[in-house]
Amino acid sequence: MKKINRLAAMAGAVWLAGTAMANAETLRFAYGHPPGSYFDIGANVFAEAVRENSGGELKVRTFPLSLLNLMETSDGIASGLADIGALMTTLFPREYPHTNLAMETAMILLQEEGLSQDMQGVLYGAAMTDFIINDCPDCNREFAARNNVFTVGTASTPYSLNCTEPHVELSDLKNARMRISGSYWARWSEAMEAAPVTVSGNEMLEALSQGVIDCVILSVPDVYNFGMGDLVTDITTGVPGGIYVASLAQVNRATWAGLSLKKREALLRGAARAAAEISMKYENGLQELREKSRKGEIKARFHDAAPSLVEATRTFVDTDIDTLVAYYRETFGVANGEETVAAMRARVSEWRGHLDGVSTADDLAQLYLDEILSDVDLATYGQ
The missing domain is CATH 3.40.190.10 (Periplasmic binding protein-like II)
Structure with a gap:
């Protein structure tokens, strides 16, 4: 399997051989969040990281609360109106039931022993990203059915x-x-x-x-x-x-398929950096607002x-976990709800250990790369 951290030499050779003279490609990134919001800040981090990681070959133009609103994002990505979009899957319950079940399983954080309110969003965003990429082929099939490709999730603080x-x-x-x-x-x-x-x-x-x-x-x-x-x-x-995990940079499937391996890697690295930025901004923002309220x-x-x-x-x-599983089975036909809950419990437990010592967006982005994205086969992922 080709690994993301082993592709640099091979992708660089392909680039030099076939695309050295190509003009920089620009992708449209739409999100239904206003300018100055955390998502807008993260989107600009994403654009800069993609440009740097692609050596200037790939650029991203951001459209905050303009090209698509939140309710238009799924169709907008599917149709190619936007190449990339920040996707809020709960707004489309019938399109993304396996993904939404995993997100709503965040109630298990209230059952975790010794887990403080701090960093819960960071924890669940990372755990769910890991789950979608490594444990949930059904999630990826429902993304493919809507003509898009998952990259990285980013998370709010607890609701x-x-x-x-x-x-x-x-x-x-x-x-x-x-x-x-x-x-x-x-x-x-x-x-x-x-x-x-x-x-x-x-x-x-x-x-x-x-x-x-x-x-x-x-x-x-x-x-x-x-x-x-x-x-x-x-x-x-x-x-x-409960934690809201958004797909920060959901990519149109045709756009993804048309990118070189180097550009796909640049997108994933950029998404990891931006997702980490947003998740940490939520965490730090909550603490800042508490202090402003006190003052x-x-x-x-x-x-x-x-x-x-x-x-x-x-x-x-304590009783709603079973209700959740039954609801998704009866309403959306999700047959493996118990397995999803078990997998998310395991991922949460694992990521509690990974997050020891993490205090910055750079720390978190590196964890995304080391623990999740390094195992992505860029030649086949999203195809």
Whole structure:
């Protein structure tokens, strides 16, 4: 098997022999996040890393919240309107059920012994990337069916309650309208006697400002990435949990097939660097927002979930793993849900060890390369 870290000499020879005089190729990268957001920052890191790793042969032009919005991304990549897109698979439940099941299995983090809130997103993003590439042929088949190729996942911090008034006790949630972005959060809301509401990421601000929803279940940094900082007054952490793992740079399959091995390697290396940048920005951003709240520099106040809400959430999670598996089997025909949960538990356990001593995006990117991408056969992957 050809390894990514063994291709440099061979790919360089091919380049010198056949493409030395070619003009630089430019790929269009669309994402439904606004300029200045973490995804926008990561996209620019990606573009620069791709340019450097390809020796200037391959360039990326970024389109923040313009060429495609979040709901248009899957079709936009499939049609070739964009060569690369940041794909939020939960917005397309019937197209990516195996991938979404793995993501929603993130509730297992609430069952892990001795696991603090810190770095949970970094942990799960890496574990899920490893799972998709090495353990989930069904995930890759559903990507292929939509004419795209997975590169690397990047992750939010754990999801919290971001509200226009305090929702701290279990009783505070009764009949509260909760914006959700996946079936786990919908089931959790119903179990807490709240009302789940489906609103796309690009419509959250309007829904919150008009009182259509009381809370957004979302990672705290994304409250500010999507411009809701002036509306959210109270943030409750510790519940409901769950991590959103996005495919940072999903590549149109025809675009991928038309790239040389050197350019494919440049894309994977760039995606690893950018995914690490975004995941670490989420982690560091959460800590910065806590500090700004403490100093009164932002409107929102942070609350720890009350024992009544924590206990209810843990009781829910203990039974919901089986519900999750049954839901995906009955709704989407996913027959191997138990195996997915077991594989994700194993990957989480493995990556808890890998992350010891990791403190920077460079550290994390190197781990992606060493522990996952070094085993990718670039001649056959995504074909």
